[in-house]
Amino acid sequence: MTRRRLILAALIALLVAAYFLTGAHEVLTLENLQTEQDRFQAWLAADPLTVAGGFFLIYVVITAVSLPGATLLTLLGGALFGLGWGLLLISFASSLGATLAALIARTLAREPLERRFDTQLERINAGIEREGAFYLFTLRLIPLFPFFVINLVMGLTRMRLTTFYWVSQLGMLPGTAVYVNAGRELGNLESLAGILSPGLIGSFVLIGLFPWLARGLVAIGKRRQLARRFARPARFDQDIVVIGGGSAGLVASYIASAVKARVALVERDRLGGDCLNTGCVPSKALIRAARLTREIREAPRFGVTAGEPEVDFTAVMGHVHRAIREVEPHDSRERYEGLGVEVIEGDAVLEDPWRVRIREGDAERVITTRHVIIASGARPRVPPLPGLEAIEVLTSDNLWQLETLPERLVVLGAGPIGCELGQSFARLGSRVSLVEMGEQLLPREDRDVAGEVEARLDEEGVSVRLATRARRVLPDDHGGHVLEVEHSDEHGEAHLERLPFSHLLVAVGRQANVEGLGLEALGVETRGDGTLAVDDTLQSVLPNVWACGDVAGPYQLTHASAHQAWHATVNALFGELKRFRVSYRALPAVTFTDPEVARVGLNEREAQKQGVAVEVTRYALSELDRAIAEGNTRGFVKVLTVPGRDRLLGATIVGPGAGEMLAEFTLAMTHGIGLNKLLGTIHPYPTHSEAVKATAGVWKNAHKPERVLGWLSRYFAWRRGRGDETAGEAAAEAAVEPSAGQAAGQEADRATGKGGQ
Known part of the structure; x- marks a missing residue:
């Protein structure tokens, strides 16, 4: 670190220490303000320049050093100076302080970070250079992150400080006005009855509504910015054009048509995509045939002799293709056209965000659309291996x-x-x-x-x-x-x-199909793994272009594609009113080996990587009666919970039928059901699903209330020693009905022993 950086760091450390050691953070309160308000107003009337200048300087310093209290100072400024002068002082002080904070972060940290993360920051700076001003404006207008965080992060980029200043000045102005006005109303508060004053209530309503209103303004701004770059059509042929007829594209088309939107689905090859034609369906058909050969070889274990199976591979592949043909009608052109979807066989290229050029054989046409959903899928990755x-x-x-x-x-x-x-x-x-x-x-x-x-x-x-x-x-x-x-x-x-x-x-692995769609020319970027860069609502950098399925990642699973397709479609059609963020917290995944591997939520590897504290509970399938009866006891159930609590963070099952058993854990995680409720749910006996209850029983046994059980043990010992009439009657009743007591005991043994409690 250079001498200049050392001096700057020392100065900032000194200011921070002084702020807290002098108790300044305890002085800036509404109570202190009201106590000293008369004296302060007299001081302000006698020497307005000194008071206003001192407030301005304090605000700049606190903002520049990123000390807590800027929001309170804004409220206090409104209370002390009123709406007009308060807004003027705070607007310029906050923008100047924010710029100084960015300069400090740039001086102290940008150079070392650029040396270490040169490649990563190069792409970020390219984006900042292209649309940084508008991006910063949206962050200022919609307070998604604390302003001091925005100051520091933007200081690490190569945005010009003059741009940073004027964008911050404009972007923070509406929010500053709302908070200054709220402070003015608070300053006039003389009693608890004043809390119900229309002015104060209106100010707080504005604070609550401002982010929502600002988000709407930003959306309008994005559309206008887009319209300036491209010629927006006066009318549209479709509400949505979906590019790609795999799992994601089919679900997106289905949902859009179900809500009566006009939708066109463009597919250049076969509807159904990888899942139907080359993935889920054919692979599971092949796995079934292969599993049968294993069962025949193992038949002597059960007293059945069938000999070595003869495999007719041509017939096996016939079974595979028959499965594809039988599932195919579910994804057929006829079905979706019957739902009102215009199905087009051809190649699609985006000319601009609203125009899709489609090549159908030798013919071409352009469709105008309000939204585009990219669902072009992925293909197997072939490494550049010599030979x-x-x-x-x-x-x-x-x-x-x-x-x-x-x-x-x-x-x-x-x-x-x-x-x-x-x-x-x-x-x-x-x-x-x-x-x-x-x-x-x-x-x-x-x-x-x-x-x-x-x-x-x-x-x-x-x-x-x-x-x-x-x-x-x-x-x-x-x-x-x-x-x-x-x-x-x-x-x-x-x-x-x-x-x-x-x-x-x-x-x-697989790589996303992003080539040839015209996205690069429109500025839609890809991530390091080749998938399209979209946010957690599946929106790209273009506000009317969305992506879902394998092309968007991060999970290349059919049900993940369907999950994303719902979000992309609903957000595209109704996003001006309500946006839904995609959550993968309870996303299940199954590997169909033998034994099957099924998982939802975190596993131990991910928990350790993310630094999440977990408690692990394990149940071996060798303890499960159904597994013993079928002679297939390999595997286990493993659940991760919040330490000391029954809230599920993840579950992994290894064993026969693991994918089917996983559904109960997925439901529990989706709806916040804990292990205690799973344990209290009746499961049929003997089934594989009992392993879920048994695992909950293992967890419960590890958390049984030892102190309470100790008290109960002493209580029952005391009752046995009394020998009173009540105890005698209870013993007589037990003697009269031994079968009922025996049955209850056997059921308890089943639950606590083999059930895992």
Whole structure:
């Protein structure tokens, strides 16, 4: 740190210390003001320049050093100087102080931050240069964040200080006027009855309504700014144009048509998107066939001999494509046109925020629309691996055109897709190697969760290679190819290995389809992971362009896409009245391996990363009667709660039917139901869902009131020792009806022992 920075930091520290040590923060109160008001008014009348100048200077210093009290000073200024002079003094003092605060932050911290975060700040500064003034104006007009935070953060950017000053002066003026007027009314308050005065009530109503009114003004300003850049149509053909006919686009179209909006849905390939054609539906059909082969092989465990199953891979793929055809009508053109949606087959490009050019074969047309929802989905990511261009690479898109079962399959990537498909092909008879660069399978899950899946894959003959990096694809000596990989041993020494394969399946993630839509020319940016940059209402930088589904991220799941589609559509159609922010707090996710992995909310890995304190409760499925009866006891239920409380923060289930069991935890998290209420809910016996209640019982047992139980133990001992008539009658009744007592005891044993309490 330079000498100048040291001196400035020391001066600020001295001012902050003086502010608190002298008790200045305790002087600035309405009570003190009213006590000294007569003397102050006399002082103001005798020497107005000194008083006004002193107040101005104090306000500037407090704002510049970001000390608490600026809001109270604004109220006090209105009480002391009235609306006119108070507004004049405070408006200029606050803007000058804010500019000095930004300058201090810039002097102390911008240079070191730019050296360390050069790449990240470069994009931020580019955005500030393009629309920084308007962005700052909206922050000033709508107090979403404390003004001192805005001062400091904007000081770290490359916005010109002159721009910062005049935008702050204009943006803070309406809010300052509201608070100065409220202070003027408070200064006139002489008794508790004055609280009900129309002037004071009106001032506080203005404070409450101001953010809402300001938000409306900002929305109008954004639309006008947009209209200046582009020629806004006088009328529109559609209320919404949805680009992309996958899960997100279909749901968005359905919702818009349901509320009688005019909507056009543009899809260049097949309706249903990845979920229907290359994702959820075909993969689950394949998993079912593969699971059946496993069940046949394990049949002798249950006294049934069926022999080694014969797999007709052509018939298996026939089953897969039959499942697609049977689900297809749900996503068909006919269904959506019947709902009133105009379905267009073609490529869509945004000419401007209101005009979408659609190419249908050799013909083109332009549709005008009030809003555009981008739901263009994602595609498998193929890494730039040397030699990959020499082979036909399998992905989750083209896998379903296979006609013969791969003899040797190497799967690159051990996330949900890689694990599901790798296990399925191994069960059908392929020799499968699973290659993962990370230290565990399913990188987003806890280590013990991934360990359960890894153990099952190992049992089924899948060669799992963790902490292994793919280097290149090479031809072998037999006309085939090998994947050269690198891994380190326990001593940290790197070793190369060559894995022969007949087919290579790449499952290293998916990338958003953002190219060719005209978004870049309109200034709609992408994030570091390639998804479109939208806020938590799914609005882009253009106020009438929205995005949902895989193209928006962060969760590339069908039900997440539907969840987002509702928010994007409702916010687009009714956003001027009410906006809904997307919450992923209770978003469930299931990996359909065997055992299944299902999760909602936080897991231990995420809680630790976010610094969230949690209490972990675990229940082993080996204790569950239904699992024992079916001979499938692998897995567990793990819940995370607020320490000492039954409020759920997350739940993970590993085991058969985990995805079905998860629904109860998802419902509980969505509606604030705690473990105590889950424990008090009757569950049918014997079912897998009893594991949910049993887990709640484990938590309850760990939080039983030991002191109360101690008192009860002494109380019952005292009752047993009395031997009075009441105790004798109770004993007689128990002797008369032993079957009822025995039944109650057995039920209690079931609940407390096998039920987990």
